[in-house]
Amino acid sequence: MISFEEAGRRVLDGITPVAESAEVAVTEALGRVLAHSILAPFAVPNHDNSAMDGYGVRFQDLAHEEKTTLTVVADLPAGSRLSTPLGQGEAVRIMTGAPIPEGCDCVVMQEEVERQGNLVTIPPGQKSRAHIRPAGEDLAQGSVVLERGRRLGPADLGLLASLGLTTVPLFRRLRVALLSTGNEVIVPGDPLAPGQVYDSNRTALRGALTALGVEVIDLGLVGDDRRELAARLDEGSDADALITTGGVSVGDHDLVKEILAESGAIHFWKVAMKPGKPQAYGRLGRAHFFGLPGNPVSGLVVYLTLVKPALLKLMGAIVEPPRRCRLPFRGHLRKKHGRLDFTRGRVHFAGEEAWVESTGPQGSGILSSLSRANALIILPEGPVELNDGDTVTIQWIDYD
Template sequence: MSQLTDDCFSFGGVLMPLDEALQRLRDRVSPVTEEDTVPLATALGRILARDVMAPFDVPPHDNAAVDGYAVFFDDLSPDADAVLPVTGRVAAGQTLGRAGRRGEAVRIFTGAPMPGGFDTVLMQEDCRAGDGTVTIPPGIKRGANRRSAGEDLARGGLVLGQGRRLRPEDIGLLASIGLREAPVRRALRVAVFSTGDEVREPGVGLEPGAIYDANRFALMAALAGLGCAVTDLGILPDREDAIRAALEGAAAGHDALITSGGMSTGEEDHVKAAVEAAGSLHFWRLAIKPGRPVALGRMDGAAFIGLPGNPVAVMVTFMLIARPLLLRMMGAADQEPRTVPVRTGFAVKKKPGRREFVRSRLVRGDGGALVALKHPRDGAGVLSSLAESDGLVILGEDVARLEPGTVVDFLPFSEVR
């Protein structure tokens, strides 16, 4: 007698492991080679096109790390106060105009160039200023509070390497060597579609059976965060001819095409057939949950990424599959998100042979350790569960049961933005 199932991921056929799918991605795509030069103000998230070397030392001169007094260390006493005349003053952006002389102190401020010869700076809070003198207690170390030229960047050294995805601190580093612009890879041109006769644009009225298109807007936001040039090509009807025509039309002017929905095995799921008819499809059923029906293919030179229709599955598969593919196409050197070990605050059973990603939030447990709590609603259509979670607990293919307190890998959403 047949047995009914409540597992929507259970229909037959061999499923591809996620690691194999990711390796296929690495083998099948190459990065864009064209370069752009963009102002630093707009370079955030872009991929550096070539190595950047330091044209000079940063900082360019020895300088004071604190407000205080510059002295020769050998003028100080190891066990008694030293009283020195204050013979000059140097603020940031100024110079003393001469080298230092033994037996004197110079008032100096944070960032000001150290006059030649002086090797140590006393914090003003540790000194007593008098009538043209300063009293310095014993105990300071030679070279204290003095920053050396080239301490941050040495002339001729590597500042940032090719393939770096630029972060705010990287932008600051480029500015510190005088650059106003950054050499970056051309922005990846990505067209985004949704499919489904039931899908409507936000802002219009909903008739019975219709839903608003959350997927396309979430995908466009994720792509913009990666620095892609995004084209919104709207909602496609559930007709193979319309989908095929739209894909063929968009392929010529884009590096990648992304759709959501239409990748499963239903009678109204036409995207897979349209891609196979007009291009090629490399894989489409993965051993993951959520998000099994995922495809990678090509349409007239453009990469095709077909994601599932359920909103959670869309976002999870974008993070796990589309994001590393796009980063590779962009020329990014680092495409792998980092996971962190946490303890579970829940028990779970799962089917062996597939990798599952459990939406979870983090709390502090006893002793301050991070504990992952499973979101109470785990349906692939519950988009609020992503908004209310901090990341994904990863359950490997060999896991069948998990008890509370088990150490697992946790993928923070901050790692896949």
């Protein structure tokens, strides 16, 4: 059995990101990974523009200790431009975002001025370059806008569109095969006999994989039939990754690990974590193989903490450290000496105060405890006793 940290290192060290890429429409790029860094083709904004609705003036025309009256020669809504330089004693009515005319080096907010006809009176105390957004304030021409390996979010898509881009180079989608195993597991919708459970693992993991943006190859559900199981595993071995649930512990009918040992390679199969001790990582064909425990909570916790970072690296994405922080705990919790523990918890907010509490009974089959959770409370390997006010480390639950 290896430590959780060692398992994470072995998985990430064994992964080489996909290399294939293609140009994809920006509108279809949400959640995908950039194959090349994007450089700004021009400065953003590409001209000095007004940060306020007001009046554009020449700073040298303004008196420093008394009011100044200027002649308004034009109105400039956003998107329009003055064709001639601003002359001595002149002002322009200017809207937010409108280009700054040549010769103008100060914008006075409309709330500060007095307007009568085509004359505007400016109070003293103005500053040169006031309320002017310079060209390149957001992005300098040629600067890196988005780096290779970035997973694109909604704001990123807007940024790409603001540069006039309609396509973007992306790594191809991962193909991830998913298989549930076990005689006791049946498809939702079928009559439930004593001793049977519905296959929640495949549904939950499919949702998690969809949130990650991969192509899911659903291999279905197979019982403890060695020949059929071997055929399904072979079918999934051509994917980028193959995830199974069940069949990796030490029971007589835990066949997945046996087949993997014969036809592929096992890099580890026990990890000192709770839940999730019985798991396997290795290779089968071209696929990275992740054998998850059959208990639904265990499978999802292993997915969140070990499998998801591996898939992100395989996608070509920059793998960020998990989002963790320290928060006060409310309630009472006791843990014996043993494995690293990921307790399901819920973070609550009241104004500027935040705290975390357990979601209740922590059995590895109690899926409702994970459904209610928005964080995992990380407890070290030694004995732990938590009481109200104790500080704990939490890891936010992020599926996307």
